[in-house]
Amino acid sequence: MQDVWLMEKMAHFNREVIPERRMHAKGWGAYGTFTVTQDIRKYTKAAVLQPKAKTDLFIRFSTVAGERGAADCERDIRGVAVKFYTKEGNWDMVGNNTPTFFIRDVHNFSDLNRAVKRDPHTGRRSAQNNWDFWTLLPECFHQITVVMSDRGIPASFRNMHFFGEHTYSLYNAKNERVWCKFHFKTEQGIKNLSNEEAAKINGMNREYHGQDLYDAIERGDYPKWKMYIQVMTEEQAKSHYENPFDITKIWRHKEYPLIEVGELELNRNPENYFAEVEQAAFTPAHVVPGIGFSPDRFLQGRLFSYGDAQRYRLGINYNQIPVNRAKCEVNDYHRDGAMRTDGNYGRLPAYTPNSEGYWTAQPEVAEPPLEISGAMWRYDPKDDPTDDCFRAGGDLWRVMTEDKKKILISNTAGDMKPVTTNIKYRHAVHCLHADPEYGKRMAKALGLPLAKVKELAKLTNDELNKATLDPEME
Ligand code: HEM
Structure with missing residues (x-):
């Protein structure tokens, strides 16, 4: 017991x-860095989006379903989280490599992850769970x-x-708001792997993907993406034919064209994986003046x-970890908490308002107030007859070439x-709703009689889900 170093070593480990x-x-x-090459001041006053602005950033790419030790090249969506260290504080853009998401109701989010992660009985990933959940929604x-x-x-x-x-x-210097979607297009070209590869x-x-990124940066072959926005005015949103705040829907480019903003480049590898990558903490709640939220309930x-x-993962003072810390001065009235490592604001007052004249709220940087109407309630957009999940x-x-369709x-x-037939029917029906050829070819590939798929396609969504509950269905 006197070997205190050994105790220390074991306890730390x-x-x-x-x-x-x-x-x-x-x-x-x-x-990396983000450089604005265009002028979008009419839409936003955000310093990070002003002409010629150059902002340091940290990015983290991820797979979704796999655990910390999972293989990189799995079939999955890829998360892409960017922390822009702007002079007005951090802006985190926490996105994915797909333009839409699976679901649009926050209540379904933990279920989605339970369905794609491990089965509670076998401890294995389950295609059955995956497809059951996906096709019921x-x-x-x-x-x-x-x-x-x-x-x-x-x-x-x-x-x-x-x-x-x-x-x-986005809102400009006059506090005029537009709705916006962010797109980052690779300048390296799209390339994919087949299942076999x-x-x-x-x-x-x-x-493999981690090594590829690291090696490219080490050899000076810095990867780049062009950033674009799509813009919809508040007036356009009111008469748009779909809910413009539904994350499962696309804004068609020919109606809401891409507007170029600037270029994102990655040019430096982290020094320490745990300190910088594992401890990185991104949140869509981190916005800066000029960039705001929307009535998208999923975003909320x-x-x-x-x-x-x-x-929970890093502790209450996670924003003091160097990779997460804003590069500008941050003044707040948070104090104490585990792992407080800055000076905890020394002797300055810990409450607001105070007579010493310390920091007060800055209403001038707040998002312009949002007018909302309608009932505040949980509703299912599928109950709306104009909602089209398959368009x-x-x-x-229809835009896929024949080899992509195959x-x-x-x-x-x-x-x-490995999935039971009832679930295959559900998916084939959805494909048929999307496009007759897609449905026909999917039914054939899944070994299902097209006539029965067509019969089931006459049902409402609720009826279809009920008609395809039985795993013994033939
Ligand atoms: C209501 C829906 C969602 C919830 C509740 C949710 C929740 C979470 C949580 C709790 C984490 C882990 C955060 C951490 O431990 O640091 C996470 C990670 C992440 N989420 Fe979501 N998420 C949702 C939807 C989405 C969507 C729609 C996107 C993409 C547009 C997305 C992209 C990401 C990314 C990229 C990460 C990894 C961030 C990193 O690299 O550290 N999530 N999500």
């Missing part, structure tokens, strides 16, 4: 593992089409686009969830092989 992110646990990071359809397409396994992080997905808002790589190098749920997860998936199918059909049929 036993406590070195911190909780992994509940999802997006496997990831890789890099530093038809709003997943567009995202399923993307994930099962050739884009479901990118060749590298450098070879994919990424998106903010949600509708955010990915299986081979995963068998040999589970850290995220505004709470991330900070809460990080208080975006159908549009995507890949999509064969990836889906392969993935659904």
Whole structure:
């Protein structure tokens, strides 16, 4: 017991593992810069988006379903979280490599992750659980089409686009607001892996995407993305034919064209994986003046969830960890808490308002107030007869070339092989709703009689879900 160093060493070792992110646990990071090349001042006053502004950033790419040790080249969406260290504080853009998301109701979020992660009985991932959940919620359809397409396994992080997905808002110096979506387009070109290529790589190098990113930066081949926005006015939103705040819907580019903003470049690798990548904490709640939220109910749920997860995962003072710390001066009345490592604001008053004249709120940087109408209640957009969950998936199918269609059909049929027939029917019906050819070819690939798929397609969503509950269905 007198070997105190040994005690110290063993005790430290036993406590070195911190909780992994509940999802997006496997990831890789890099530093870079964002340079504004265009002028979008009419939309936003954000310093980070002003002409010629150059801002340091940290990015983390991730897979979603796998744990911290999962292989990189799995079929999954990729998370892309960017922390812009702006002179007005940190702006976190926490997005994915797909333009829409599976679901749009926050209540479904933990269920989505339970369905794609491990089965409570077997401890294994389960295609049955995956497809059961996805097909009971038809709003997943567009995202399923993307994930099962050739884009479901990118060749590298450098070879994919990424998106903010949600509708955010921008407001200018006159506090005039527009709704906006963020797009980041790769300048390296899109490249993907087939299932066979990915299986081979995963068998040999589970850290393939991380290594690719690291090596590219080390050799000076800095990856770049062009940032664009789509803009919708408040007036346009009122008469848009779909809910513009539904994250499962696309804003068509020909109606809301891409507006170029600037270029994002990655040019420096982290020095220490744990300190900088594992301890990085991003949240969509981190915005700066000129960038705001929207009535997207899914986004609203995220505004709470991330900070809460990080208080658990890293502790209440997670924003003091160097990778998370804003590069500008931050004045607040938070005090104390575990691992407080700055001076805790010394002798300055810890309450507001105070007579010493210390920091007060700055109403001039607040988002302009949002007028809302209608009942505040949980509702299911599927109850709205104008809601079309299949349009975006159908549009995507119709722009695919024949070889991409073949890949999509064969990836889906392969993935659904272990799944029971009732669930296959549900998916084939959804494909049919999206496009007659998509439905016909999917039914054939899944070994289902088209006549029965067509019969089931006459049912409402609730009726279809009820008619396809029985796993013994033939
Ligand atoms: C209501 C829906 C959602 C909830 C409640 C949610 C919650 C979370 C939580 C708790 C984490 C772990 C945070 C941490 O421990 O640091 C996380 C990670 C992440 N989420 Fe979400 N999420 C939602 C939807 C989305 C959507 C729609 C996107 C993309 C547009 C997204 C992108 C990400 C990314 C990229 C990460 C990893 C961040 C990192 O690299 O550290 N999430 N999410």
